[in-house]
Amino acid sequence: MHNWFRELKNNKRVLQLFKILFVLIGRLPKTQDMVIFESFHAKQYSDSPRAIYEYMKEHHQDYRLLWSIDKSAENMFREFGVPYLRRFTIPWFFHFPRAKYWVNNVRLPAWMPKPKDTVYIQTWHGTPLKKLGVDIEEIHMPGTNTSAYKRNFVLEARKWDYLVSPNTYSTEIFRRAFRYPGKIIESGYPRNDVLSNHSETLASNLKKKLGIPEDKKVMLYAPTWRDNEFYEKGKYKFEFQFNLDNWKKEFGDEWVLLSRMHYLVAENFDFSAHAGTVYDASSYPDIRDLYLISDLLITDYSSVFFDFAVLNRPIIFFMYDFELYRDQLRGFYINIEEEAPGPIVETEKELFLAINSLKDSNVQSDSKFSGFKGKFSSLEDGHATERVVKAFLE
Structure with missing residues (x-):
């Protein structure tokens, strides 16, 4: 990504403009048959979002399936022949907030609100061994502190309509660590179907x-x-x-x-x-x-x-x-x-x-x-x- 674009995205005024635009377009009527996928910050074609995309492509052909991708992943998505929208471009702003369904496996940018009537499926990306979310006692990561990290995690989890869990053990941890009160699909991980x-x-x-x-x-x-x-x-x-x-x-x-x-x-x-x-x-x-x-x-x-x-x-x-x-x-x-x-x-x-x-x-x-x-x-x-x-x- 060009440095100027990264700086532009990190500018508070630009983020506020992005948010206003996102909110306004999100109020337009939903595209009821549209499902938009992201994997690992829009940089991969992988994991459970990929498994769900491939399954829907085969079994639910009446839906319009698109990927939201980072510019750095464009060549890879071209090679896979997968339809995509580049993040933060005009077509992306027109479609992403209006899609009926979002499927993602990590957190979205904090500035990005979920429009009313959007159904957000959070697949997450692993059975937890190490502590997650609000269960982490002290954060050692750069660019954040413990209270901000936990607050952002909880705010993100409030956007989810469904959270995918691989087992009962994970369900219990996810509820607590994400402070997530919503629907959990305890199903196993879609990404693991191919292993069986x-x-x-x-x-x-x-x-x-x-x-x-x-x-x-x-x-x-x-x-x-x-x-x-x-x-x-x-x-x-x-x-x-x-x-x-x-x-x-x-x-x-x-x-x-x-x-x-x-x-x-x-x-x-x-x-x-x-x-x-x-x-x-x-x-x-x-x-x-x-x-x-x-x-x-x-x-x-x-x-x-x-x-x-x-x-x-x-x-x-x-x-x-x-x-x-x-x-x-x-x-x-x-x-x-x-x-x-x-x-x-x-x-x-x-x-x-x-x-x-x-x-x-x-x-x-x-x-x-x-x-x-x-x-x-x-x-x-x-x-x-x-x-x-x-x-x-x-």
Whole structure:
């Protein structure tokens, strides 16, 4: 995005003008058959909004489906052949406030009110492990403070008409953490339907698309961001805590490593020294494809493990800063040491030992793994999207 445009958007008078325009157009009659989607601040074609869009495109062809996108994502949406409106352009202002339905997975800009009679479906984007919303005791993020952050979260949640929940555990937390009194669709996550409905051919084609040799196994490394490690608001730092040369020596003959950074991490990693062994999949449009081709997951506090568990494949928790994260940065909702569906390790040595121990194991025979799935994944049966769409179109 051009700097002048960013500065323009951050200008209070311009935001006030945007809001007035938005409110006025929002009072016009609704476009009853229009559904507008956004994913991760309008920068991705992914997650549950994508699953709902693809389902409606197939099963509800009488609806007009559009994506609201950031300028930076335009080429990607063109490649996917998905109809879109660029955020904050004249066509966007004409259609977005008048659409009958909004489907989103993160918060909208705080200045953007929800017009009367708009139905806002908030899918959210993960089963909560780390504390959320008003449950976070102290905010360490740049550009906000604890009271402002909590206030904005509560104001946003008041705009929602439906909130999608993957399980009973999440429903209870969402109600409290978002102070959300509205309707909850406890359905499983639409984005996970593909994990129950995929074919081996799809996985094989995805590997080819990424240039991964068919005979190599895939290890996915998908850590989250740290609230206190940042360059500026919205741009977070991340440093690898295991040595890629050592990983290559130990596993490079049989495996490749897919590195998938959280969307908030601004780093551009240079893996050219490990070409053919380490692949940067951070900008890949949708992590669901990466799950499908991965034989083992390494993560930390990211909610990706709740989704990956649907596939019944090994998970390792590389939590090298466990005590700091638990006690100072966020805190957890569950006793992760007792409930994690895989080993927790803190050093490179422990990580490599855990990989060797788990890489050929059958996690379905592990009572801890099956207990975890029973609690968190019982609704992930491949029909979550159908349940969600049925609920909000009633």
